Amino acid sequence: MGDRKQTFRDYLSQQGLKSTRQREIILDEFLRCDSHLSTEDLYLKLRKKHPGIGYATVYRTLKIFSECGIAETRNFGDGQTRYESTTCEEHHDHLICKDCGAIIEFEDPRIEQLQEQVAKGHGFIMVSHRLEIFGQCTKCQNKGN
Amino acid sequence: MGDRKQTFRDYLSQQGLKSTRQREIILDEFLRCDSHLSTEDLYLKLRKKHPGIGYATVYRTLKIFSECGIAETRNFGDGQTRYESTTCEEHHDHLICKDCGAIIEFEDPRIEQLQEQVAKGHGFIMVSHRLEIFGQCTKCQNKGN
DNA sequence: GTTATTTTGAAAACCAATTTCAAGTAGCGA
DNA sequence: TCGCTACTTGAAATTGGTTTTCAAAATAAC
Numbered sequence: 250m251g252d253r254k255q256t257f258r259d260y261l262s263q264q265g266l267k268s269t270r271q272r273e274i275i276l277d278e279f280l281r282c283d284s285h286l287s288t289e290d291l292y293l294k295l296r297k298k299h300p301g302i303g304y305a306t307v308y309r310t311l312k313i314f315s316e317c318g319i320a321e322t323r324n325f326g327d328g329q330t331r332y333e334s335t336t337c338e339e340h341h342d343h344l345i346c347k348d349c350g351a352i353i354e355f356e357d358p359r360i361e362q363l364q365e366q367v368a369k370g371h372g373f374i375m376v377s378h379r380l381e382i383f384g385q386c387t388k389c390q391n392k393g394n
Numbered sequence: 395m396g397d398r399k400q401t402f403r404d405y406l407s408q409q410g411l412k413s414t415r416q417r418e419i420i421l422d423e424f425l426r427c428d429s430h431l432s433t434e435d436l437y438l439k440l441r442k443k444h445p446g447i448g449y450a451t452v453y454r455t456l457k458i459f460s461e462c463g464i465a466e467t468r469n470f471g472d473g474q475t476r477y478e479s480t481t482c483e484e485h486h487d488h489l490i491c492k493d494c495g496a497i498i499e500f501e502d503p504r505i506e507q508l509q510e511q512v513a514k515g516h517g518f519i520m521v522s523h524r525l526e527i528f529g530q531c532t533k534c535q536n537k538g539n
Numbered sequence: 540g541t542t543a544t545t546t547t548g549a550a551a552a553c554c555a556a557t558t559t560c561a562a563g564t565a566g567c568g569a
Numbered sequence: 570t571c572g573c574t575a576c577t578t579g580a581a582a583t584t585g586g587t588t589t590t591c592a593a594a595a596t597a598a599c
Binding site for chain 2: 324326344346347353355357359360363364367368371372373374375376377378379380381382383384385386387390
Binding site for chain 1: 587
């Protein structure tokens, strides 16, 4: 946590960018929040306490987060880009309920390994991957239908 | 092939929709082409032989394709929706070159099975999934970086 | 053929993402 | 501290793909 703030500040100065009040506020809020936020989600949250901060600033700051590695972009097919704060933990994938939209994170090294194999088998050097499983969660199964 | 055309016609009449010259042309072209076409790709291809057909018609027709199950939508994160014609074959996933954009299809039953396991482990009923591996293909590796 | 309904194509609307620009701010050096 | 320069900000405009609108044209049933 503390070191992600540091990572951000280091990245800024290294790129000749400036540390500003807005960027600090946005970073704090981003780290505090649940993940999988869209630009709009974060903008709306921020607006409650900091009405002055504009959408464009949130957008640009999130982009910097992903450049410096403290956030990753996700894309679940609903037309909105979401940002997820990276953790020291392993890479993970997502299980998404098609009914209620619940998102569960999981990781499975066996799947990761097989992916690596597949890539190699086609002569590819794997850089990243994305796995999403869509289904129906327990709750929604019980709600009938 | 023949039966996918039939599937489409059946769907139309079942929904009270009409069979038109444009829809037939678009279907023919769609089945003839490589997969992973965006609306624009298909529109541009069609325009060569059938300049009269409008973008909106291609868009709407592709939507019907996906409703009746002869096409599936894909989303590789470049901001364009792509349509892939479904085959009788197994489900497959994608290997995508981050440099030249080449798309390779693959399938791996071992991965599929592990996904099923993961879903079950979280109490989910798996409906579908999406797996994309991003990397660098052999060609682009040789082109140096 | 006539009629009711659907479809078409061009243009407009839509919406998230991205850029523009004038005013404001940070950070450096004097 | 002051001044300068470059970067940042927020509002508004723009972009680019998607989706809808609407009047004219085409289809299917009568």
